[in-house]
Amino acid sequence: MGFFGHFYDPVHTMTSCNRAQEWEQLVLRLQRELTALDREERLWIQQNLHHIQTLQRQLHQLFCMAGGPEICARCAGSCCEHGHNHMTLVNLLAAQLEGCLPQADFSCSCPFLGDSGCALPAAVRPYNCVTFICEAIEAAMDTEQRLRFYRLDQQLRELYQLFDQRYAASSLRGLLIASRRLGNVPLLSRC
Ligand code: SF4
Numbered sequence: 001m002g003f004f005g006h007f008y009d010p011v012h013t014m015t016s017c018n019r020a021q022e023w024e025q026l027v028l029r030l031q032r033e034l035t036a037l038d039r040e041e042r043l044w045i046q047q048n049l050h051h052i053q054t055l056q057r058q059l060h061q062l063f064c065m066a067g068g069p070e071i072c073a074r075c076a077g078s079c080c081e082h083g084h085n086h087m088t089l090v091n092l093l094a095a096q097l098e099g100c101l102p103q104a105d106f107s108c109s110c111p112f113l114g115d116s117g118c119a120l121p122a123a124v125r126p127y128n129c130v131t132f133i134c135e136a137i138e139a140a141m142d143t144e145q146r147l148r149f150y151r152l153d154q155q156l157r158e159l160y161q162l163f164d165q166r167y168a169a170s171s172l173r174g175l176l177i178a179s180r181r182l183g184n185v186p187l188l189s190r191c
């Protein structure tokens with residue numbers, strides 16, 4: 001789950017240097033768009049991000065109760081390979097508004113994988129990462145915890161979908177992929 005999610009990266013041709021530049025430009029671009037946003041739109045984002053962050057913290061708590069951090073540390077984050085595209089518009093917005101965006105290192109299997117696991121706080125981690133639990137962690141949960149985990153996952157997905165329906169660059173496929181499709185269209189343009 002949370003520390004470390006294996007997902008297919010379709011952009012094999014990009015070098016880590018290209019990706020790093022592209023990411024830096026995206027971070028600046030979104031920051032500019034956020035600054036220019038009207039009060040009402042910003043409020044909508046803040047309120048819905050608050051719900052997302054609350055659910056992500058609850059999911060992470062269940063992960064920790066199952067001994068996830070210790071289990072993942074022994075596994076050395078094997079499911080964090082190919083994490084380049086996990087960050088979505090939702091996650092970058094949350095990290096920017098919270099002021100907790102770590103430096104991305106695109107030479108790593110995931111740009112946010114540090115020596116002691118994920119450098120992103122659980123509340124702003126990608127959906128794919130906070131909702132993935134492998135068999136080892138699922139087996140360490142009791143039935144009630146497991147059911148709660150999957151209920152929270154469903155609620156969280158619905159909140160991400162609200163952003164997908166509202167903003168051009170919002171997609172669970174990730175912000176890098178969505179922004180290439182958009183070209184110069186603003187990331188926060190309304191659908
Ligand atoms: S963002 Fe990267 S390092 Fe963090 S949990 Fe996801 S795949 Fe792992």
Ligand code: SF4
Nearest residue numbers: 001004072075079134
């Ligand atoms: S223990 Fe499971 S969730 Fe944790 S890093 Fe390994 S494969 Fe991923």
